[in-house]
Amino acid sequence: MTTLKRVDVHVEGIVQGVGFRPFVYSLANRLGLAGRVHNDVNGVHIEVEGAHSGVEEFLTALERDAPALSEIERVTVVSAEPAGHSGFTIAASDPAGPRRVLVAADTATCEDCLGELADPADRRHRYPFINCTNCGPRFTIVRGVPYDRLLTTMAAFGLCADCSREYHDPGDRRFHAQPTCCPACGPRLRLRDARGTELCGDPIAGAATLLRAGRIVAVKGLGGYHLAVAASDEHAAATLRARKHREDKPFAVMAADLAQARRLCDVDEAAAALLTSRARPIALLPRRPGAPVAPSVAPGNRSLGLMLPYTALHHLLLAELAAPMVLTSGNVSDEPIAYEDDDALTRLGGIADAFLTHDRPIHTRTDDSVIRPGSGEVTVLRRARGYAPEPLALRRPAPRPVLACGADLKNTFCLLQGRRAFVSHHIGDLDDHDTLRTYVEGIDHYCGLFDIRPEIVAHDLHPGYLSTRHALEIPGVEHVAVQHHHAHIASCLADNGDQGPVIGVAFDGHGHGTDGTLWGGEFLHADLLTFRRLGHLAHVPMPGGAAAIRQPWRMAAAYLRDDHPGLDVAARNAGHWAAAVALAAAGAPLTSSAGRLFDAVAALLGVRDKITYEGQAAIELEQRADPSETGVYPATVTTGGPLVVEGADLVRAAAADLTAGVDPAVIAGRFHNGVAAAITRACVAIRQDTGLTAVALSGGVFQNALLLGRTVERLRAAGFRVLRHVRVPPGDGGISLGQAAVAAARDT
Missing domain, CATH: 3.90.870.30 (DHBP synthase)
Known part of the structure; x- marks a missing residue:
């Protein structure tokens, strides 16, 4: 007589909406088992009974053969008495209880x-x-x-x-x-003109005809509207820039398939796997010489943001067009992406000549994700569609639920419950009412979706951040302030499942320091609980304050002062140079920012005196650098007190080479190598004092692939274990994860 066995199984993770119940149903029937399966608010619940061997095989195959889109976090198995089920059924969902489903x-x-x-x-x-x-x-x-x-x-x-x-x-x-x-x-798909009137004929064919004719078409995607033009059409791309008020920032390009993508960019196996993954992010890849892409698509950039179709609509449109197309966010520059139909018609009506739209509503607007592959590892620059809201698993559970409100630029928020950290999709810069409303609505949506009621709210130290203000307006919770650069390093630790302590190298534009200055080139002794500032880039004034961010030549003036004989940067800005030098000498706000150091060298080399988007000068300086250059500019590293790296040494060395007629590409290469060498020398000095042998690299400056690669290489050669970001951005898009991890660590 066959011995019957019954088990009740509960599966948690991403197991709803991914075919898990039909998989369970088919598996049970194949093994001749009886019982039932249903969704509940925590995942999938299964009752299965039958021959002992069949039940054992069922439990093995449940995890081994799970659907491709599922991600099992936990399987709980409890033995029970057989209930005499007849056959195997899929039961109705059970909506009762606190929600924990993903x-x-x-x-x-x-x-x-x-x-x-x-x-x-x-x-x-x-x-x-x-x-x-x-x-x-x-x-x-x-x-x-x-x-x-x-x-x-x-x-x-x-x-x-x-x-x-x-x-x-x-x-x-x-x-x-x-x-x-x-x-x-x-x-139903529709093609409308700029006034919203529906056009006759096949919408796909009509949209492709417009694109071939040089028109701009707004295309409704999964998470919002995009603006499309034919990628090879210079007039169309330039018109799109003018109408969108996006002067320089590169556009993304969508290719029909890998073959078409390889005509545009160098696509190795790792990049191909990324492009064809289920997430379908934008991948930043080296542009091929002679690629049929208009100059205005990515001006002055050696890379292209390339992606493959991720909806059937994209496949159909690209097949009809028979060429790659620009697909950039549907907004006026710096505004959030349009996702509601009436709003899109209003906001994009002055940009798009037509709208390829449909009547399936979008509940949550979501931008495309952006990833940079390289050297066997990837750097996430923007985490959104295809990745959010899937949680990141932390090493230790949080005692109480946490909301981390993030930074003001490239904002994300994070909800932490147990070991699950729900880092939101990319929200954007909180300098616009519509973006702020999206941010607040997004927090409410995540809290409701995952049934999380925060008891702790973490925020940046900066009192002027809108994210900080929102945090402090939330009543009945414990508020935890987290210093910006500590949050960066904590984010890197959490990203890697590490507790620290480490030497934290946090290089970015700037953040509110504890000494009243603007930090941004920091060496920290850090773990998830605490940090100490061990060293930094030498402080330098920011002539004009925030104006120095928008006008990088001011940082060149701050570093060089009167030491600029014959330099073009001083000549180009002769009408204001003396005033900037005077401001620097008179006590302008001080910063240790690595971002401002890169700005100074970019202006010095004539790369960029004024910027049109955040980080532009540093991004273009990286593009200018000769990656084969091995020369290194030296920088003094002062020890014996707080460690100080003299960034001015790097600027003066670059100025000397420029005066001597050295190619700016070589100078940019030597500067990058000099920064990497200075970081390594500083970390070696700190290791001698502290015994720390691990280094965590974080902050927006480490989105620079050349700097990151050279720094990691030198640190590893010096015997360090190096942590870098792998799941969240090193820039401010990862700050919320670090804030949440710090708040949880302090919750004792």
Whole structure:
């Protein structure tokens, strides 16, 4: 007689909306087991019984063969008495109890759906909203959990008989795929002119015709509107820049497939895997000589932000266009991306000549993610679509729920509960009412979605940050202030599952220091709980304060003062140079900022005297640098007290070479090498005093691939264990994770 065994299994993680229940149903039936499976607010609950060997195989296969989009965090198995189930069924979801379920990120259209999209015999042939359990919109359409259709923006689209049959068939690829639909019952695509009037004909063909004619088309995507032009059309790209008021910042380009992408950029195996991943981020890749891309797409940039299609609409449009297209955020420069149809028509009507739109609402606007691959590792520059809101696992659980409000630039917020850190999608700079509203609404949405009620609210020390002000307005919670650069290093520690202590090298634009100055070139003794400032770049005045950020030539004046015979930077700004030098001498705000050091050298070399977006001068200086250059500018590292690195040495060395007629590309290379060498010398000196052998690199300056690579190489050669960011940005987009980790560590 066969011995019956029953177990109750609870699976937590990303297990809803990814085909987990039909997988369980098929597995149980294949093994001849009985029972049931259903969603609840914590994940998936399974009751399974049958032959002992079958149940054991079921438990093994449950994790081994789980659906590709699922991410299992925990499986809890409890033995129980057999209940005499007849067959195996999928039961209704249980919405009771506190919610702990995870929501999947939006996922690129899968190969099965693409096959149907291209099949003239399939009823979803050329249907732009094709999806299944393995792909399609998730986070951007979810209004609540459990993840059921009625709690998504698909609720208004009733299923036709054919879709209903697929939706309720456990053996079908679309079983309980909440966005499932077809031309008979789903969203409808429309092409409208700039006034909103619907245009006749096939919307895809019409949009492609407009793009070929040099027009700008606003395209509604998963997380908002994009603005598209043909990538090779210089007039169209320049017109888009003018209308969007985006003077210099590069546009992203979407290619139809890897073959087309390789005609534009150098795409190695690692980059190809990134481009074709389910997240489909924008990847910053080296541009190929002669790539058919208009100069105005990425002016003065050796790289392109390249991505592949991630929706059926993109595939159809690119196939019709038969060429790559620019696909940049649907907004006027510095505003949040448009995602609601009426708002898009109002805000983009002066930019776009037409709108390729549809009637499926977007609940949460989400930008494209941006990743830079290189040297076997990747750097996340913007974490958004395809990654958020999937949580990051921390090494130790937080005693109480935490909300970390992030920084003001490149803002994200973070909710921490237990070991799960929910770093939000990229919000942007909190200098606009609409962005601030999005930020507050986003916090409320995450709190509701994951049923988190923060008891601790962490924030930056800077009292003027809007994120800080919002934090302090939240009543009934414990407020924890976290110094900006400590948060950077804590973010790197949390990103790597490390507790510290480490030598923290935090190089960025600036942050509020504890001594009343603007920090930004810091060497810290740091763990998650505390930090000590061990050293820094030498303080230098910022003539004009914030004006020195917008006008990098002022930082050249601050570093060089009157030591500028024959330098073009002084000549170009002769009408204001003496005043800036006077301001520097008279007591302008002091900063140790590494970002401002890069600005000074960029202005010195004629790269950029004024900027149109944050970090532009440093970004363009990296682009100018000769990566084959091995020369190193020396910088004095003073010890015996607080360690000080003399950035002025690097500026004077660059000025001397420039006066001697050395190629600016060589000078930029030597400067980058000099910064990396100075960091390493400082860390060696700190190791001698503290015994610390690990270095954590964080801050927006380490988004510079050349500097990061040279610094990591030198530090490792000097015997250090080096931590760098892998899951969140090194810039301010990662600050919220660090704030949350510090607040949790202090919660004793």
